[in-house]
Amino acid sequence: MSPVWHLCWRSIANRRLSVGLTVVAVALAVAMLIGVERLRTEARHAFARTISGTDLIVGARGGPVQLLLYSVFHMGDATNNMSWQSLQQIAALPQVNWVVPVSLGDSHRGFRVLGTTSAFFERYRYAEDETIAFAAGRSFSAAPEGIFEAVVGAEVAARFGYAEGQRIVLSHGSGGGVSFSDHADKPFTIVGVLKRTGTPVDRTVLVSLEGIEAIHVDWQAGAPIPGVHIAPEQVRKFDIAPKTVTAALIGLKNRVTVFRVQRQINTFAAEPLTAILPGATLQELWSLVGVAEQALLAVSALVVVVGLAGLVAVMVASLGERRRELAILRALGAGPRQILALLMLESMSLAVAGIFIGLVVVNVGTAALSPWLAAEYGLHVGVSWPSTAELGLLGAVLAASVLASVVPGVRAYRYSLADGMTIRI
Incomplete structure (x- = not known):
């Protein structure tokens, strides 16, 4: 062991309490920095994986982001609907493999209601081509048998304790806890509960398109028709085929044709429509x-700065106790470089120890919390070696610790030999 390393180790051991607290502060700062970086990276990936396997999303003419928000994230409302006839024409295009219509506009106790077909459960993909799975029950049946059947997302079921066989009432309105009127005369029966996906599907009640039409069969212009009441058992006698839909998810036979189909839809002659690529819009x-x-x-970087500031403060504060030690070293021939090297080595040692402990804390916390994060938020954060981005952050922390040692190093050298050898009373 070199003399500098030996002096560094002995000095740290002599101040083990203050040094230990400093290492803990740096470790917690590093743990927060790396933890936030991993959550941030995974959140971005999860956001990008909200929908996968869908080549195009089609809706009424409008902004791409707005279309994505209401069709995938169920946020906001469409400025207009697209006609069922236009959807059928798009589905008939030779390049189109499948079409899943979605209809919004109603809610249930603050959660959005999504009208669609049973194909939604087969075609909707998220994450790395994951399919929707049922925790209990099944999909709603095709009309007319499944008109008043509903499937609830995991968060809806958990919030209200829903299970198969329970009956729920939908409300007219887009959610947010506010509705214009309840469709209490036409309740739905829950036939399925979905597993958690970490996507907006968890916060959705899914029913058939015919079910959406059925609860509005005695409505007109967004309000009940005065004096008209049609019982649920009589609904099947009326035409409840969908007339319009809010949007549609489209899968193509060959993704090479995606831009050609997008251009066809954007220049659709029957009505003004917009087709977007989900990935690019995400x-x-x-x-x-x-x-x-x-x-x-x-904020995490500021926490690291505070931790390093504590490191500087401890080293500067300890100089008062080390005046005689440093003066003896200078009397023995230690020059500015040796004094500065000693303090830089101490600072780097504390930073390296803090980084190591911080990584251990992050990985232990990740191992403990990853099942919960995956189940509740769809974030798949695993135990791993630091990524390139994380290594860059750790390198920055180490470099900052070296720079931080310059302040006490310069201050230590400015102490004169006579001042260091003088006994203070």
Whole structure:
């Protein structure tokens, strides 16, 4: 062991209590920085994986981000619907493999209601081509048998304790806890509960398109028709085929043709429509909402700065106790470089120890919390070696610790030999 290393180790051992607290502060700061970075990265990936396997999303003419928000995230409302006839024409295009219509507009106790077909449970993909799975029950049946059947997402079921066989009432309105009127005369029976996906599907009640039409059969212009009441058992006598839908998810036979089909839909002659690529629009949306993740990372960086400031404070405060030690070293011939090297080595040692302990804390916490994060939020954060981005952050922490040692190093050298050897009373 070199003399500098020996002096560094002995000095740290002599101040083990204050040094230990400093290492703990640095470790917690590093753990927070790396933990936030991993959550931030996984959140971005999970956001991008909200929908996969869908080549195009089609809706009424409007902005791409707005279409994505209401069709996938069920946020906001469409400015207009698209006709069923137009949807059928799009489905008949030779390049189109499948079409899943979605209809929004109603809610249940603050959660959105999604009208669709049973194909939604087969075609909707999320994460790495994951399919929707049932925790209990089944999909709603095709009309007319399954008109008043519903499937609830995992969060809806958990919030209200729903299970198969329970009856629920839908409300007219887009959710958010506010509705115009309840469709209490036409309740739905829960026939299935979905497993948690970490997507907006968890916060959705799914029914058939015919079910959406059925509860509005005695409504007109968004309000009940005065004096008209049609009982559920009489609904099947009326035409409850869907007339319009909010949007549609489209899968193509060959993704090479995606831009050609998009152009065909955007120039559709029957009515003005918009077709978007989900992946590209998700990235555009993330550029708008990703400011929050950057702010969170900035807060973590500030925590690291505070930890390193504590490291500097401890080293500067300890100089008063080490005046005689440093003066003896200088009397023995230690120059500015040796004094500075000693303090830099101590600072780096504390930073390396803090980084190591911080990584251990992050991985232990990840191992303990990853099942819960995956189940509750769909975030698949696993135990792993630091990524390239994380290594860059750790390198920055180490470099900052070296720079932090310059302040006590310069201060220590400025102590004169006579001042260090003088006994203070």
